[in-house]
Amino acid sequence: MRFLLTLITGLALLILEAAWVGVFDVDTLLPHVAPALILYLALQKDVFEGGVEAALIAWAADLLGAAPPGMNALALTLLFFALRAAGARLAYRSLLVRAGLSIAAAAFAQAVVLLALLVTLGELRLLASFGVAALPSCLAAPLGLLLTWPLLARIDAFFQPKTRNLLSE
């Protein structure tokens, strides 16, 4: 149930982000919801559950995105593994660190997509787009973190087994 709710929440946030960008024609204040979701799943969940959820979220992001098929999914999957690898060494309890991590995560995902595009298309001028548009937009990634982290944490807390207090018996 928790798994399903997490997926539905993630999917809803991704759809809302896509609609937000479409309706309000926003290109600078992108919340980067997908990297933020992956950030939570990589750092707060065990590798299997988080991995499956991350894979499905990455797939959904890939479906909703305009990049060539598989590119977004691959970038987010790599992001998940990178975060899992670094997770033990990250002191991410502080909000400021999390905000910084969200920016780094968004930039990482964008960079992977760029790399994939460079490999597949060989267009070097994409580097300019990355510098002018993609990287600056990552600065708004903490917004995505603010949207996703509390929601997913609440879902996890809801399904956490309650510890019994002896005095309440």
Added chain:
Amino acid sequence: MIDALARYRVHILVAAMLLLPALSMLLARGGSGRNPVDRAAINLLGPLQTGAAFGLGFIEDLWNDYVALRNMKEENERLRQEIAQLREERARLVGVLQENARLRQMLQLKGERPELELRGARVIAADVSPFFRVLRLRLDTHDADQKLEPRMAVVSHEGVVGQILEVYDDYVDVMLVSDPRSNIDVYTQRNRTRGMVYGLGHKRDYACRMGYLRRRDEVHDGDVLVTSGKGGIFPRELLVGTVTDVQRKEYGLNQEASVEPIVDVSRLEEVFIITGKAAPGQRP
């Protein structure tokens, strides 16, 4: 088999996570586009995206309407203030223009009668007594050389206003032509018929009367009366009034006529005091 899957589930997951997107990319590069699973998923997500876009669009419309209304309200308020300000400014400008026109006419009088020594004054009040017709003036400049005295003539660009009754430092009281104590020696401009214009002191109007007209003198309605220069107060040829009605009795030596003063005192704002001693009686 199931045990092996359970034991290596993480490895299998990692492999699947890396391979599936890579496979998807490869298939797409081959020109086949998205795979059927992707297509089905996108078809499923489509209505959800449409709903989200519709919902956000609705919110955007609401927001735009609200902002537009708010802006309109602010703009409305700003325009109201601007209109009030412009109206006030317009009223002030109209006042300035009217004053300018009056002063121009005054200057014209100075130009037409250069022999007259004039001193400007402004009407600040009128006497409230039911018997007399008196205005109070404030002098425009304080000039010690131009000493003002009672019985000095007061004129406007239209004609005779009256004569000074009292002088107080920077203020003077002026007895109007229509005051019952006022007598001015006049001629008709048309045929030089001589008479005397005296005020009636009516509170309802500024009416005067022309008396001392001989019975055979020919005076008609509309005749313009000018000062004769006799009497030592008013210079010659200043407009005094217009004859409005001639009353000729069947008997007696004299006839009388009603006179409407040439100066509309109710609208008077600026006047001149004729200060030159030699002014009365001089020809223009």
